[in-house]
Amino acid sequence: MAAAVSTRTGGPRLRADAVRNRERIMQAAGEAFVQFGPDVPLDEIARDAGVGNATLYRHFPDRESLVKQVVLTLMDQISERAEAAHNEVPDAFDALCRFVFEAAEQRVGALCPVLTKHVDQSDPEILAARNRLETVATNLMNWARRSGQLREDVGFGDVIVALTQLARPLPGTGCAEIRRFTHRHLQIFLDGLRAPSRSQLTGSAATFNDLRSTVPAHRV
The missing domain is CATH 1.10.10.60 (Homeodomain-like)
Structure with missing residues (x-):
């Protein structure tokens, strides 16, 4: 049995x-x-x-329960990857890189934008999963920053934006095609996060609140 x-x-x-x-x-x-x-x-x-x-x-x-569970599972998996990278990789920036690459493999950048508006943003489970993800990823970035390897003017929201832009299929292409280039372009992005920085960024570091404010409230 x-x-x-x-x-x-x-x-x-x-x-x-x-x-x-x-x-x-x-x-x-x-x-x-x-x-x-x-x-x-x-x-x-x-x-x-x-x-x-x-x-x-x-x-x-119903569709809403399936979408919600996909989002919750995705955020849980990404949080676990961030915690594992923090615990298992001795170098702070290497740990951050491992987390970003593994988040890309989990398709977080492709899935979250298309599903977020279909999930109740005030749902307690969604809020708890998002807060956990933001906390563990921010801890990882703070570790890299304290080690002097991560530039001071970036935040976790900046990483999420990059994952969203780089991991989503391009118009008129299939998923397999864009995944051929995701790691290459993420490496270019990660190199740009290293300290000392060679430029000064405009604006301020993105936060999860910034990203949430761009998504209309929606209740399922």
């Missing part, structure tokens, strides 16, 4: 096979949202996940 496994939100425990189905649905949903946007038919997501429609709706009764 398959073992039972707890869900993220502390709801009913799921059998291991149900957990695998749920994970396959979320992975297929993330890929579909990147390529086609958040309004992609749920039937197509179920087909790509290799499950029936009934299985998808058993886990996610």
Whole structure:
């Protein structure tokens, strides 16, 4: 008999096979949202996940619950990558680089912009996940700054903007094409974060509040 496994939100425990189905649905949903946007038919997501429609709706009764879970899982995974980089990499700037590259691999820059407006920004789970991500990533950047390797005039929001711009598919191209160049362009960006800086930035460092203010409030 398959073992039972707890869900993220502390709801009913799921059998291991149900957990695998749920994970396959979320992975297929993330890929579909990147390529086609958040309004992609749920039937197509179920087909790509290799499950029936009934299985998808058993886990996610509507589109909003699926989008929310994809966003929560993504932010949790990125936070865990930041914490792991902080704990496992001895050099502060190398740890920051590892985090940025792994965040790009998780498609945070491609997924968050297309999904954010479809999520209730005041939802307690969303707020908690976002605050955790901002805290652990900012701690990582502060470590690099204290080591004298990170320029003083950048913030975590600047990293998010760069990930958003560099990891999203270009108009008229497929996801595979842009991913060929993402690491190359991120390395150029990261080199620009190193101290001592060779230029003076205009404006001020972006914050999560700055980024949130550009997204209209939306309740699901």
